Amino acid sequence: MRKRVFMFNEGGADQRSLLGGKGANLAEMTRLGLPVPPGFTVSTEACIDYYEAGREVEETLVEEIFTRLSDLEAAMDRRFGDPKEPLLVSVRSGAAVSMPGMMDTILNLGLNDETAKGLAEATQDPRFAYDCYRRLIQIFANVVMGLPIGVFEDVLDKHKEKAGVSVDSALGPDVLMEVVAEFKELVRRLAKREFPQDVREQLLLAVEAVFSSWYNNRAAVYRRIHRIAEDLGTAVNVQAMVFGNMGNDSATGVLFTRDPSSGVAAVLGEYLVNAQGEDVVAGLRTPRPIVEMADELPEAYQQLLETAQELEHHYRDMQDIEFTIERRKLFILQTRTGKRTAQAAVRIAYDLVTEGIISAEEAVGRIEPEQVEKMLHRTIDPGAEVEVLAQGLPASPGAATGVVVFDANEAERRGEAGEKVILVRPETAPDDMHGIVQAQGILTSRGGMTCHAAIVARGMGKPAVVGCDELRIDLGKKQAYARGKRLDEGEVITLDGASGKVMRGQVPLVEPDLGGEFQQVLSWGDQMRRLGVRANADTPADAALARKLGAEGIGLCRTEHMFMASDRLPAMQAMILAETEEERKAALERLLPMQKEDFKGILRAMAGYPVTIRLLDPPLHEFLPRIEELVVALGRARDDDLGASDIEEKEELLRKARALSESNPMLGFRGCRLGIVYPEMYAMQARAIFEATAELIKEGQEDIMPEIMIPLVGHAKELAVLEKVVRATAEEVKEEVGLDFPCVVGTMIEVPRSALTADEVAEHAEFFSFGTNDLTQMTFGYSRDDAEAKFLHHYLQEKVLPENPFAVLDEDGVGKLVKMAVNLGRKTRPSLKIGICGEHGGDPASIAFFHRCELDYVSCSPYRVPVARLAAARAQLAG
């Protein structure tokens, strides 16, 4: 028979998965000789067995628990249920991964009518004994029997009022005995059963309650959010009670070995005299700062500081310690690695390295990449009073304040005039870009984490809250409504893109602090990682920002935004409306110098680093007004009897927009398909890139490294045709300008077929860049724009899918294509450079996968670059 219950002195820190984090720690502390009350741990395997047996505690486990209980009785020289001097125990849950939301601690287990009396006699303190007893009934009734806590508090309040006292501890023993009687009656009436007088039944019920809490709602939610597996199970720790409520020389408290908020290397904590643990947690009494203990309980305080130091050195990280002082004697109940803010995580890691306690590798390994991103953005002042108007999805981190504007043109107008605006729309589309550029933040009532607004905002590092479906927007009236309140255009609101909150008025914000520790930790990481990190950037400003944040090049420079600017759109539309190749070429001639200037700006900002420029990708209809708008405009033009040429022009636009409309634009006429049908368009873009390169070289810039990327290739022949167009253009320009420059041509791998035939594709590509957004759409058959609202939300809720595949790369499916493409591509061309430029390029879990796939680099939005740098380093450390 496998052993499933272990005394604390039988285990150690390395048995987290078997004993849970708390159990392993208690065992480790016991092993270190620290003052830990003795006890035993029921293993996680026992919990798993419990579920496998159909939620039944097996008889063999019961026997094992009672055997260990005998050992504990021997160690404490007391007997559980002894009517004279009873042993009391606490029961705590403890999974392998620290997980709030599981069952609360039960203290004082082992008290019943008889033992309570015994305890009163043994301690000569009936107030203490009956206070313990009423606490046990209260917490047991709540946690094990599921009764509401309030009804017990009501009884207590009634008695306090009657006795004319304000704190629990002021109630005398007689009153407390009355309270106990009333509590037991309450249990009988509400739970239809007695509070168990059999102390062994108490223990078994408590153990089972811990097991059950593994599947309670809060725990399940926590696991889902933190991606903790469902089948780990939890351990149960049964520990001899010590009492912080044995008078004014007793206390209980918590201590952090360093400040968990700032990371400053000084202890922080609080304690309560004459109290038990749940008094601290419940917040019924206000605890006092730990430093005050130096005066009140100086010896215990000194011992606590020394123990804290010892624990931090032993565990080599900041500790969160729970302690109790029973009649001046210190007991450590628990220690664990303390949770901390992003700032503190960096500061502590940095300090521990400089203090020689941990290595730089460990420091890097301890900072969660997501914490890093939080540090890059402004945040809501935690002390601020806020009026929350609505709650949406936290689509792009950071906080922003501005006046509400419901229209992109208005946002542009006000923004250019220097006003700070928040663009509020049902959803955004590419033709809102000019407004988004000028806005401080974006708020939409529709869309998911990967809608247009979310992606664009993240790319620009602007705060965004999307899918805020309690917000009803009336574009006509320029008003929005939420929670029964109205919001007018021009009113000031504040968005918190990290929490999804929409607040009224100007809320105080905290500026990000990217101190020297932050830079140092990141640069330690840079030395460790193999995976390169580039940024997705379309403008010189973004490119400069990306450099500042540590990007080693641009992995995706989109060229379509360049055509959206109001001075270029007419030329672009003329190109689209062209009926002949000549007309098209004439329109392209007008675009050429503008494109060239765009490219010069970006290439100059990234001199010395590669810049991967993707040729035109979106369907052409995105450059035309929407059909509905055209219909309206045309109707108005006719009503107003405008000139025939004006009406004709509008008719022509409408005709073309209709001709270009598609039932599935995602799978339509875009990407290299445009380049194949209109090679002159790609030739113009290639020419703009090469002329820009040549001019920069002539200006004396060195290492100008453009890389031309062909999008949406599905068949090697497409790339073969377009590679020829690009290379021929390069030769022409070289001839014209009389100097040589590099011409690097590669392709996106974003169509499943190109991954499947990557060996053929690689014959024409010097590099691959995975477009994992589209690759995910096509591999799953999900339209990102539609899926989230229509069924993906449901899928995630019902766990049909473990993750949102647009946020975390689907390794089993999409990942298989990535691996195939890497292997096939390198088989054909061992020197093939391979990167990824989809949304997943900034996701730490996905980055770890790309590292394992031996990609050369990831590319993400500038604000994700530090995250990716750290994630890449951690991926390398993970091996």
Added chain:
Amino acid sequence: MRKRVFMFNEGGADQRSLLGGKGANLAEMTRLGLPVPPGFTVSTEACIDYYEAGREVEETLVEEIFTRLSDLEAAMDRRFGDPKEPLLVSVRSGAAVSMPGMMDTILNLGLNDETAKGLAEATQDPRFAYDCYRRLIQIFANVVMGLPIGVFEDVLDKHKEKAGVSVDSALGPDVLMEVVAEFKELVRRLAKREFPQDVREQLLLAVEAVFSSWYNNRAAVYRRIHRIAEDLGTAVNVQAMVFGNMGNDSATGVLFTRDPSSGVAAVLGEYLVNAQGEDVVAGLRTPRPIVEMADELPEAYQQLLETAQELEHHYRDMQDIEFTIERRKLFILQTRTGKRTAQAAVRIAYDLVTEGIISAEEAVGRIEPEQVEKMLHRTIDPGAEVEVLAQGLPASPGAATGVVVFDANEAERRGEAGEKVILVRPETAPDDMHGIVQAQGILTSRGGMTCHAAIVARGMGKPAVVGCDELRIDLGKKQAYARGKRLDEGEVITLDGASGKVMRGQVPLVEPDLGGEFQQVLSWGDQMRRLGVRANADTPADAALARKLGAEGIGLCRTEHMFMASDRLPAMQAMILAETEEERKAALERLLPMQKEDFKGILRAMAGYPVTIRLLDPPLHEFLPRIEELVVALGRARDDDLGASDIEEKEELLRKARALSESNPMLGFRGCRLGIVYPEMYAMQARAIFEATAELIKEGQEDIMPEIMIPLVGHAKELAVLEKVVRATAEEVKEEVGLDFPCVVGTMIEVPRSALTADEVAEHAEFFSFGTNDLTQMTFGYSRDDAEAKFLHHYLQEKVLPENPFAVLDEDGVGKLVKMAVNLGRKTRPSLKIGICGEHGGDPASIAFFHRCELDYVSCSPYRVPVARLAAARAQLAG
């Protein structure tokens, strides 16, 4: 040095790729001792070398040709260019695959001013000699020098007029000498060079002209249509001339050993006395039926019949023979396997088997699957006079006559009243189904070979012409225009779905004849094939038809059409509009009995065979009116001030239609995603299937074999969830009806991810059925509805893609996924049954691929079943 020129007696029939078909045949006939004029063949390798050398005839080849020419001179005991008794030769092209459109034959090569005179003297027949000479100049000028043929005919006509004669052969030698002089002058003037007097130069130029013709336009088009590789090259046959124009005891002609039109086992052919080959081809004189030769040239005729018999036995197939009789002596110039109609192909193959000449395997191998389909449909009487109104794409074979109707409702009304109608629409959509059902044929002005109308029509075996873009339809006026003519509603037209022609009026049609030979050949094939053949059928009528055409089950029974019927749509819409699960269940309750009757009908018609039923697949908005229609209807209801409840109902429909609308419906909320979000919907369908099964069993039907197919699965978990729903329903029904029946659950593999993770998917699937339409859409990232018009047409024209991947399965990309899914699926579940039910299931090339992938069956529309049976047999024979 590799030998590149071969005497006829050096080769044989097995050297087609080296000597070309014609050369190998001439060698083979020489080997058999048949009366073949001697000669030699310049190999296809020499042609390839010619192109590799940049269209240059290498000096070494010239030497080899002249060496063989010496051998030929020796064999004939005449010298090429001999002014006394010159050797003349013919030059013919001959590729490995018979290919019309290549260079014409050049006869009488070797004549010049001097040898013509010599020939006149040697034969004592100057008329003959100068007739040969003028023919040579004429054909050489046209074929080698590229001059138009007409100018020479004009000269000839002028002289015939002057001489007052009507046929060429009536012109005397003096006139012909004048003609020769004028011809040479014409060449000088038009080609700016002399007709070459050097006979060796004539020969080399002719050889080069044959090589060049490999890349001429007609040949290239033919290769593209017939999928012949570009790099095979052509051989050149140089053969000693014999003369069918040496007087009235000479002749030339062609003979088929069997009737190429009907297949009847009797020779058919025609001949011309005193003529050369091109007289027959050119149609300048009307040839006479071959049987008349029995009287005119009895000995030669007898010898011809015997030789024909010998050749047919030797080549074991119907032969198309060219012969010449020179002064009563028979020469065979060429024999090849004769082209034939579909009917003849079947009849001949059948007869050859019964005559013991070929095996059943060979018979099956000789019938092209596409020929079989043609036999299943009515065709246009070849003798009919027709007025072609327009030309579209031949989307679904067969011919149909009816009155033009521009609206599905009108089509339904007239059709139900017994009128024959042709539904004419810009394009069709699922809500036109009721009209399509009642129509004889479909004509659309938009769409490609795989548009909705095309697929539906092929599925129903109805003729369809689609993408007829010269047809302009004015739905408002109920008129259409094409080629400047108008077509009104109610006018009679005839469609030919095999050619894409639209004709005015009632054109006589020929009924299909599926005679005993046809059935016999197909059943021989059935015994050979390993691959099963099922049909896609949604109605009992289709199921019965499928059985008649040899289907061994239904591979795809769609359930969505069942909801489109006008008596069911309201219940379906109520289900969609339901706000709660209860409302939805109530609506489903109404649909249940109707669904059950549908399934009973189909399962009864297919008793003894499996019926794979796909649960609801299309997006729900397909069951609602289109948004534009709703907007119009709502506006009208408001204008007309209809009752509030009516307006409300319309508003509700519009709201829901808007909520269900998607930017990419192809990748949207459909298939099993519906089943996951609304499990009660799939449960209702499963219940209808199982109740139908139980009732049929109770009625005494045996072997009712429904198989439930879950569409659009992309993740194993989806199938796991829905398998559970279906199996639980089966258990419920078994309990209720008190009897057992099979419950088989499987899935479509149509999302790339399900192919990539087929090992996991197979854990929950008893069968896979590849949905290659969607799989192709997602693997290529092509929206079938958009791609054809927007870029696919261009891709095929420019050869960016070798084939339309929606017609012929893309083996390199999509096929790779198919192979992966087969391997992974069978690894998990060796008993996994695997089929395919996309459009490719009826395409012979794709069927061969599926055979090689070791699929268990293909499923296609009923009318493709015989095609698939034959293709499957041929795939097996191909090994």
